Amino acid sequence: MEDRPHKAHRPSQSGAKAEKKKEKGKEKQHGFNEKAFAPRSGRRAEKQGRRAAERDQTRLHVPLVNRTPDDLPPPVVVAIVGPPGVGKTTLMKSLVRRYTKQTLNEVKGPVTVVSGKKKRITFIECNNDLNSMIDVGKVADLVLLMIDGSYGFEMETFEFLNILQSHGFPKVIGILSHLDLIKKAATLRATKKALKKRFWTEIYQGAKLFYLSGVLNGRYPDTEILNLSRFIGVMKFRPLVFRNSHPYLLADRLEDLTPREEIRKSNGTCDRTVTVYGYLRGTNLRMGTKVHIPGVGDLEMKSVSMLGDPCPLPDADSEKRRKLSEKKKLLIHAPMSDVGGVVYDKDAVYINVPGSFTRGNTDVPQGEGERMVMDLQDVRSTLEDRVSRSQIKLFGSSSKPLEAGPSRLPDQYGDEEDEEDEDMDEEEGSDDEEEDGWSEMDEEDELDFDGVEDEAAEEGADQGRKTLRKVNRDRERGMWTSHQGREVDYADSDSDLGEVGDEDEGFQGFGSRRVHFDDDEDAVDIQSDDDVDALSDGEEAPQWKSDLASKALLSYQQHSKRAQRKDWIKLIYSSSLTPEQILSEDPSNDVVDSAKPTDDDFFTIKSEAAIGNEDHDDDRSKPTLNEEDFKEWEEEELLDSIRGLFITGSSNETAEGEGDYEDMEGGGDFEDLEAGDNTEKAPVDPEAARAAELAAKKEALKKKFDEQYDDPDGSKMDFYDEKKDEIARQLQINRAEFEDVDPEQRALVEGYRPGTYVRIELANVPCEMIENFDPTYPIVVGGLLPAEERFGFVQVRIKRHRWFTRTLKTNDPLIFSLGWRRFQTIPIYSLDDHSIRMRMLKYTPEHMHCYATFYGPVSLPNTGFCAFNSLSNTAPGFRVSATGVVLDIDRSSKIVKKLKLTGVPYKIYKNTAFVKDMFNSALEVAKFEGANIRTVSGIRGQVKKALAKPDGAFRATFEDKVLMSDIIFLRAWYSIQPRKFYNPVTSLLLSDKGEWKGMRLTGQVRREEGLKTPLDVNSTYKKVERQPRRFNPLKIPKKLQAALPYASKPKIMKPQNRQTYMQKRAVVMEPEEKKAVALLQQIKALRKDQVARRREKQDERKAAHRAKVAKEEAKKDEKDKEKRKEYMRVAGMKSKREQEKEEGGRSRKRHKKD
Amino acid sequence: MTSTATSSILSFSGHQYLRHRLVLSILSAKTVKIDKIRSDDKNPGLRDYEVSLLRLLERVTNGTVIEISVTGTAILLKPGIIAGGAVTHECPLSRSIGYFLEPLIMLAPFAKKPLNLTLKGITTDDQDLSADLIRTVTLPHLQLFGISEGLELRIRKRGSPPLGGGEVQFLCPIVKQAKTLNFVEPGKIKRIRGIAHAVRISPQFSNRMIEASRSVLNRYIPDIYLYSDVYKGEDSGKSPGYALSLLAESTTGAIHCAEATSKPGTAPEDIALLASRALLVEVRRGGCVDRQHQTVVLMMMVLGSEDVGKCRMGEPTPRTIQFLRDVRDTFGTSFKIVPADSSSPGTVELIYSCYGTGYVNANRSLA
Structure with a gap:
């Protein structure tokens, strides 16, 4: 019944319904009044036209090729980022619930869901570690940035935004949570407004900001989540340049394939063989490319294999039968979370079973994992028994059936694979039902199956992993077998x-x-x-x-x-x-x-x-002409x-x-x-060929004529459309070229395409990655371009972040996040000095870009980066210390620093002087012959030739006579190379992932070791003792004096020795006069006294006033202190509450487990 | 469906195909180790021209480390970055300039600075592409990949074997990325051009060659121009010699070429006939690219953007086959080679298509 095609809907052509519809259409047409929108004046029309044209231009972006295939795109990575306690997990659970109707208890690692007909989403939660934020920022297509509305922005949020900015800005949707904590409506409105304003300045004007009110049943309100999911659904993504040129993968599962025996022998310290699983993104992944896992290092891909899609898009078939497949469509793939009762860990699979392990409990719906466990109980005999009973013959000619020996023969591979295949089939089948059992999974036990314990079951799976893991979706298997057949033919x-x-x-x-x-x-x-x-x-x-x-x-x-x-x-x-x-x-x-x-x-x-x-095997490009x-x-x-x-x-x-x-x-x-050979085309009938050719010619001519006749301008496209058309055409060719090639050949020729679910086997992975694996830290596998594998000196344009409080110093280690990598290296800062030389800078300039050169793995020019002094969570303040872009890659650097050589003259002839103390030997002088030198007073000169006597002395000529007291210096440039130091940030290898320690500064080391800074005696500052210069008096010979004109003659006067007229006279006053003078004196004395008294009084008044003011000030301080105290008390209570909440959640969980 | 990895150090053995192996190594930045270089020969080890080539590559690049074993039968090349700039190189007289120019043509577009290379030595011999053919045929092939502005080869002086004395200047611009090629229409031959030159002998020789060549080619097409290129005095090198290089261009821009050089005791007419017939053979082979330029075109296709490039060519030469294998080892790129459904069933035309590696000139600086 189901597979019979449904009849297509046929709209009625006549009757009341048809009439109604027709009318409706007409009415709409009727309602539009063209005149209403006509401009009233020519000026206005021109303005409108200009505005429209301008608006049209804003629509345009530089055409970029999108390497992601349209037909089967990889899931969109949606990262949920925010400070702790802001509600990230709640949001994740709500969104997963919205898409799949399943509740996750424990969200770990990426969760992939189907969100639409042609769309899947991978949700990933980012923890508060800066390393995680960097990695997530590099792979996220959309970031849901959560902000605590009751608290406001936190430093991490700004740091994360800066990280995003330097690695190509993905789309960001802001989400305000905890708004229910703000009780007053007015405050709520004001808060929203203030936060929105800040958010807009950070992202762009009009950036989307969502508000989530309180939590209901451990989730956000359904309507709000529905709205959010709609916004996520319609989000369009522009390809980011870096991701559009690199293949990458966000691992949703990790598995350790190292033989147990080897691990046991080496005490778990041997290098591991690890497989990672995930959807390919970016560009095609080819074999032979190296990959980098941020936090681990560069790794070699041992093999790549295509797996069946664990979360396939609904195909055309299921779309037709929409009602039936409603449940099927709600697929979820989250291997590290607890979906379907199965949790994949690095080396074990955990299966949750409801109730107890009793059989006959058939009314309880069974998930994938439970079924597996139940099936295991069916086994009545050991593997050995079964093999001994079996009649499997390895070869057709072998006389005895296969026997179970003490050790495994490599020949047994074949049936092992079969076994595994069967397993896979089961998984396959149970896939469909997996969501059924899942609503009742709340109070189940966790059962730990260790691979070693249960031999019978695990042997096949455990050992089988050494071969490729073949997940056999029907489609895939068909291809596989057919391909194998051919492989035998040609290998x-x-x-x-x-x-x-x-x-x-x-x-x-x-x-x-x-x-x-x-x-x-x-x-x-x-x-x-x-x-x-x-x-x-x-x-x-x-x-x-x-x-x-x-x-x-x-x-x-x-x-x-x-x-x-x-x-x-x-x-x-x-x-x-x-x-x-x-x-x-x-x-x-x-x-x-x-x-x-x-x-x-x-x-x-x-x-x-x-x-x-000999002639024949030489590398010659021209054939011999015989x-x-x-x-x-x-x-x-x-x-x-x-x-x-x-x-x-x-x-x-x-x-x-x-x-x-x-x-x-x-x-x-x-x-x-x-x-027999069907690749060869059948011989063409010449008649038919000629006819076809003629037809093609006619067609072309007709097309040309049509184009010219119908629309002479139509064929003329502007630059933008032309480029877009070109890109589209090339993509069409790309698609068409390898469509009919079988997948294996196709992977060989063009690599694994984005959107495929692959399994990458990595060799020589440090054991710490497995030992200290934590699914909450994202594992990004980034493909490297051939150029990026090598090391060199990288020149970047860098600017200290204006929120970073300290300046950056040359030769201080800095942690870069560049390309996929995070590494510590030692940059040297420099500036272009008049386009002549690159001059070293000791410190980064304020508010200005400068260059930095460091040794490290190269990245393509134009790649953005950000730099940090410390990644630790305890570092105070803003941690992004600088941002910039890569400019140049080389194997040597041309940075110089100034070197001043000084010397003193010891003999002076006219414009020539003999200079000593600048060099140590004649050889050194020879090297500097002809160099420009200068005195402190600015007289320029040149080094001529070394002198024999004092070692290192030389003859120099100047443009004027120098003084014995002059210091002569030579300005030279000394080239320096950055230190070859590269230290990858291996945060994923640590047990405490936030506590990565790189190279420390010398001062830091001294402080921690309690060492004193060594003090060089010559480097201490001493008081400069300057002898006052004494000049001899100028003496002019008498004869010369006599010959000088009057103006130039020294005019030296003798002091006057006669008494003046006034000095000779004594003054005697009249009695009247005496009286007047005495009176005046008295008046003056009175006045003086009055002023003094007045001042005294004023001082007194001032003192009183000051005391009063001081008193008031003290009162004010008291009040302020009280206020601050109150604020801190509230903040403390809040943080305590949060902590309690977190702990409470944890303890609740613990209770559940008990 | 699994494929296995290639290691980051490439190892080859044998002295053959040395040039393209070195080029692949430098472009892919992978260390290459070549051993058993004429190890069974009476005169083992590298030849002087091979050493000279290594030296030239070292000069064009920055940071390249070349280690040659004591016996000269093994080399290790750790490639640096392609620097470009002004370089002058004296080529040994055992091989012509073409031997040195061919690998550099593949490297130069991806250098840090535009290459200005002056090579001195033999400009035309019977083993490698002559300077004339490189100028008129190889460089137009580069134009297919968007490398055109400022691309030039100037033949300052001609030099014939054995003494040489020629000088050419090769100017090559840098590009960010090679364009994707889609060249499947061979078209029809619309013009034939040729350069006949004769140095240190009677200029009449070139006229005789032109005449003889025309006797064969005139039947096909009227648009034939064969130039007689005259170099006098100092510019004509140290030894006498003459040669005729021909090229046929199709309506879609496909170029086929052939060349014959003077041999002692051969008349210029015979040389001309040889060249003309060789050209006809090339033309009959069909395709959009002739035999000598297969590797250059395939190389650039591999280096193109991450799109499908297609080119129609004739049967691969042994060099090309080895090149395809080496490309697979270095870049991991394989070609899809299928017969082209050509209208004339007599020719072997194959369509080579590959998915470009998206090679971006990382050496190019922004500052």
């Missing part, structure tokens, strides 16, 4: 031999034997033996000459026929033939050679011969045969010319061979 050259041998017989039947490849260059020369004989025998041979051309043409055609039938890909990539053998006419002999090269004496002799013939090879071209017939390849020749000339040859071949063995 062995023996079987190849058989096949080609058949072909060869066919050719021999045709009549002419080929000259084999005795001479390497003879691949072109394909004359038959008879011809060769004839050539060497005599010149006469008219009949030879007559059909030379046709023979040549014929042989050429045969050659090319054969060449066309070759499977070039297999021959080149999966055979061990030498290039010459591939090209040689008859591969059968060569295959014999290459099949058993060890016991074939002939082969070795031949290679010796080749060595003697005149004999071109003899055939003397024939007119042959010359005419290629006329069709020139524009002057008619198009079908060659076709016709070849036509009759084909007829000739028709009788031979060619026909059936061709029929």
